[in-house]
Amino acid sequence: MRKKYRRLRKSENVIVFPGTFEKLVAKGIECVKHNQFEKAVEAFDQAIIFEPEHPEFLGPYAVALYETKDFERARDIATRLLHSGTANYVDAMELYLTICIQLQEYEEVEMTIDTLLEEGIIPKELLTKFTYLRELNSRLSMRYTPDESIPSEAVFTFEEFLEMDIYTQQHTLASLEGTDLRAMIPVLEDIAESVHLPPLIVTFAITLLQQVGYAKQITIKKFGDEMVIVPAQMTLPGQDTFTQNVLSRLEEILVKDPSRFEMAKSLIEKFAITAFPFTWGQYEEEEVAYAYVDYIECLFTGEELPNTSLHYFIKQIDDMSNFE
Numbered sequence: 444m445r446k447k448y449r450r451l452r453k454s455e456n457v458i459v460f461p462g463t464f465e466k467l468v469a470k471g472i473e474c475v476k477h478n479q480f481e482k483a484v485e486a487f488d489q490a491i492i493f494e495p496e497h498p499e500f501l502g503p504y505a506v507a508l509y510e511t512k513d514f515e516r517a518r519d520i521a522t523r524l525l526h527s528g529t530a531n532y533v534d535a536m537e538l539y540l541t542i543c544i545q546l547q548e549y550e551e552v553e554m555t556i557d558t559l560l561e562e563g564i565i566p567k568e569l570l571t572k573f574t575y576l577r578e579l580n581s582r583l584s585m586r587y588t589p590d591e592s593i594p595s596e597a598v599f600t601f602e603e604f605l606e607m608d609i610y611t612q613q614h615t616l617a618s619l620e621g622t623d624l625r626a627m628i629p630v631l632e633d634i635a636e637s638v639h640l641p642p643l644i645v646t647f648a649i650t651l652l653q654q655v656g657y658a659k660q661i662t663i664k665k666f667g668d669e670m671v672i673v674p675a676q677m678t679l680p681g682q683d684t685f686t687q688n689v690l691s692r693l694e695e696i697l698v699k700d701p702s703r704f705e706m707a708k709s710l711i712e713k714f715a716i717t718a719f720p721f722t723w724g725q726y727e728e729e730e731v732a733y734a735y736v737d738y739i740e741c742l743f744t745g746e747e748l749p750n751t752s753l754h755y756f757i758k759q760i761d762d763m764s765n766f767e
Contacts, residue, residue, distance in 0.1 A: 477709035483507035498527035549584030601633040681715030692732040
């Protein structure tokens with residue numbers, strides 16, 4: 444029987460080996476899963492040359508561009524995704540609208556959501572989320588002018604924030620990045636000091652307070668611990684000396700196994716963001732590094748994790764929901 448060969452792709456008259464496109468897409472998607480968005484963009488930038496309209500990677504591509512704050516390109520890719528006939532049309536539309544809010548295209552967002560609601564395209568279980576997106580967009584459009592990003596009053600109250608689901612909370616806080624936050628400071632204070640909100644949301648509020656140079660003390664409570672901090676004096680999550688030393692030690696330990704090091708690195712980045720401003724307690728850098736080596740080994744082999752508070756804490760953070 445004659446052997447069948449896959450179609451060869453060409454890029455500017457250069458033949459691309461079979462599987463190249465698929466490998467780039469797989470790499471990009473894997474990087475998105477591990478929050479390595481810049482690397483994901485690099486992979487997708489190459490993949491799109493071969494298959495510009497391939498729907499498989501357009502969603503993760505738009506997400507990666509959004510997370511790297513390349514909002515113009517993110518909108519273009521999200522538009523392609525919508526036109527691709529994707530089965531997840533509503534999810535793609537939500538991503539598109541979130542990007543448009545970042546670009547302050549408030550009229551586009553309002554018209555689009557109104558059309559979706561009028562035509563009954565949005566499933567009942569997602570009506571609340573899209574209704575809130577419309578309300579948030581309306582508030583932003585009234586309080587921000589095209590030439591001046593100074594709100595006359597808070598965009599939302601703390602009570603309104605508590606009523607949102609975690610996904611909407613994340614996107615709501617993301618919409619505040621790069622804007623004048625003076626009117627929002629009391630709300631951000633309440634979010635940062637809340638003991639009822641998810642740890643990631645608290646971290647997000649702290650970083651926004653850092654953005655405005657907030658120089659007062661606030662009390663942060665996570666995982667049964669309490670810490671008084673001054674946001675303006677804090678490093679960004681994961682940029683502290685201790686975390687950087689742990690990463691350096693891990694790189695030395697796993698120098699012959701780069702794939703496991705990358706896995707450990709993504710776990711530590713997730714830990715640093717979720718636990719911020721806390722780290723790994725009273726443990727030494729060496730102990731933390733080897734605890735991650737143990738943890739990754741158990742993930743690969745299925746063996747039982749050592750019964751220590753440090754290993755449990757690492758697993759507790761990793762078991763939490765992803766950030767998407």
